[in-house]
Amino acid sequence: MRRMNKRKRQAPIFPAKLETLQDRLKKHIHNDTDFSYSIYHQQNQRFAVFYIPYLIDTNKLEASLLKPALDSKQILTSDFLLYHTPLSSGKAENRLDDILKRMLTGNVVIYIENNAEAIAFPMLKEEKRDLSTAETESVVLGPQIAFTESLTTNMNLIRNSILSSDLVLEKITIGKRAPKEVRLTYLKTIANQDDIRTMRQRLKELDVDEIEDSSVLIQLIEDHSPSIFPQFYETELPDRFTYSISKGRIGVLVDNSPTGIIAPVTLFSFFESTEDLYMRWNIGSFFRILRFLAMIISVLLTPFYVAIVTYHYEVIPTPLLISLGQSRANVPFPPIFEAILLELLIELLREAGARLPTKVGQTMGIVGGVVVGTAAVQAGLTSNILIIFITLSALASFTAPSYLMGTTIRVLRFPMILLAGLLGIIGIMFGACFLVIHLLKLTSLGRPYLSPIYPFNWEDLNKTLYRLPYHMQSKRFTSFRLKDIYRFNKNKAKQKKDIDE
Template identity: 75%
Template sequence: MRKARKKSNDNSIFPTNLEDLKRQLQTKFDHNSDLNYTIYQHQNQQLAVFYVTYLIDTNKVEASLLKPLLDSKQTWDNTKLLNQIPLSSGKKAKTMDDILKGILMGEVFIYIENEKEIVSYPLKKEEKRDLSKAETESLVLGPQVAFTESLATNMNLTRKGILSNDLVLEKIIVGEQSPKELRLAYLKSVANQDDINTMRQRLVELEVDEIEDSSVLIQLIEDSSSSIFPQFYETELPDRFSYSISKGRVGVLVENSPTGIIAPITLFSFLESTEDLYMRWNIGSFFRILRFIAMVISVLLTPMYVAVVTYHYEIIPMPLLITLGQSRANVPFPPIFEAMLLELLIELLREAGARLPTKVGQTMGIVGGVVVGTAAVQAGLTSNTLIILVTLSALASFTAPSYLMGTTIRVLRFPMIILGGVLGLIGIMFGICFLIIHLLKLTSLGGPYLSPVYPFNWQDLNKTLFRLPYNMQTKRFVSFRLRDLYRFDKDKARKKKDIDE
């Protein structure tokens, strides 16, 4: 294991002269031509302005920084720079580490010779794409807009979703070689303080070279990195992110990542869709329960077939047994091999369809499934019955709103098929017991993963397995131990008046 690198020396390099500062910077940047270092003579003063060209909005540098700096008739010092230059977010630095990090994050530095500190302004060039429709979380009802790679845009979308001064977007910098800005989002009067402190501590104490994306960040800070189940929720929908924050959860936005992180979550969070909120409560509850049933079907249907056909013919009704016998009459392989072959085929088609261009990928998935499935039956490699069951299992896994949970469900089928083929129903029960024990031990930001089923809390069941009408959802998630449990007054919500009353 690599030891954590020691903190670099924090001794100030100032005061110094401009040529010495230039030599130090050029040495650090290995004489990179992209470092723009210019010395200006102004009112018997020498000032140095330096930055990396392609990281900076040069129009802002010329209009908002250099013009007022050089057109002024007064002499400058650091205090005057911070108070009179028409730019916000100016700050001071005094070490080479601070300067190097600032340069790489798109800051412009101004140094007045022989001053004890240096002044910087963030003038980063914003490269961002336009707002577009979500790709991985498709919706029929509700807002369609998705997060982008711009942190400023994502914070703006979050602010639009939560118009409250109670919303906190706390700035955190992570990464030693390539620093990246993160924002810790929460409602300060609602969220559990332990959750906020835990998330903040995990982020601040990270000692890594860089964070490529929010998905990588999750792998570094989640409770159990060895578990196949995701413990934080990734979403590209601003409305889901804002909704979760308003319910007392903690969120994280990462620069250059089009997804937000939500925690703590439970297993049932991955079966919820924001679309459930925009439907009537009874319809939304039906689809939520349907997804839960689909998850169970996807994990157990094919393994149950393998176990029953291999070891437990006696539990199959006679008319169905005759049909199964005729279907498998020309198949030379045992059921476990037959099932593994088809499951791998489904996964290959899905992966190929995901990597190909959109239109070609859809055609590949449909045509490939039909052609290969028909050919497999005609060649005697598999039976018609198993093709139907494998297809149902695959369709059931696609109902999960979360791509990560859908992938987890599909992967779980393979060990369950092996257990069913080797030990029959006993093996499947062994796999189910192992799965339940693992889920009982799993946590998300320190909270139980199976809440509110374990530990049981009946008050939270209407927020997980089903949902009630809005005027009855007066409480937030009780199991999260929030500061403010009540969303609104129940009696006022139920009181309805006509215009003539």
């Protein structure tokens, strides 16, 4: 704090000679090749233009600043540069630290000799990729476009989707050594004011050198960082982001990050897909319920196999017990070791496939799974029945639309298998109870993570566990206590009139 206060009290460096200014700037820039300092003459005046070359749009510099300044028939002044050049957002600076910060963020600084201030103009050259389809959240129905690393492009996508004056894109800068721009996004007439203040406070109070990505930012501001469950939703789909904003949630966009953050969310938010909106309500409800069942199957199926084979043979029908005994006759390992071995094998194949090029990764995953699985059965390392259970569990975990939640489900299987192998079904029940207690304690931006199940809210069930027809969804998510919970008039939505009426 003392060092920062000392910098704030630093005396202005102007007026100054151009050569003196150049020497002072070079002392603070460690690599001279990254610094361009040019002196020009105009109307018996001298002025300097300095910047970092690879950050600047040189075409804009030539056309919008140098040409008007050199062609001017009058004496250059700060007012002329600010108000008579085809540039906007120019700002006067007279302290060395402020000038250096401007240069590092893509500004061109012009200084007229012996003036009391320099003028900085933003001319950042943005390197960005073209819009493309989403990779981790692929969808069949609905918009296919995904966010990019350009914050300007992402804000443009949001503005084009929500054509409302209520949309707020509040600017916040995070990072002391490498500042990064963050945009807090919400609809001011809908979003809960307490949620907005909480998110704003968490962002502004961050005391870090830098944030690399929105994923890192989530880890810094989430409610319970030790938890394995994600408490904010991270999406690369602009339509999901805007849909959440229109329902009263809060979004965060981070510069140089291709994903947006949505909060508050519930556990059930991670099993909702944007495709549910574009399907008929009954079909969308079916697939949403299917994903919930798939989560339960993925977490409990393999542990139940281990528990039953280890301790509870009596619950298996006799014909199946005979088949199971024949399958495990040549396996020298206990079921718990056998299951963990196969689960680790599946995770290794998945991780290797994700790191390899797309075509090679897909081939490697399929061929590796078939070859290694067949070889493991023939070598007597595992039973073919367990391979079926492991495969079903792995497939079920991939049904979660959120990659983070899918990863959480896969990791949860390992402690559940250990408990099943040590204590049988009692161990599974102990693990399930611990999991439920943990979820009951979790919050997202201060809101209950298991809402609307706990605390129970009947009106919100149709927005989480299933869907209703659009004319019956007149209310937003009431558990978040939004300013305006009504989307439309329910009675008018039912009115149907023929053209001849």
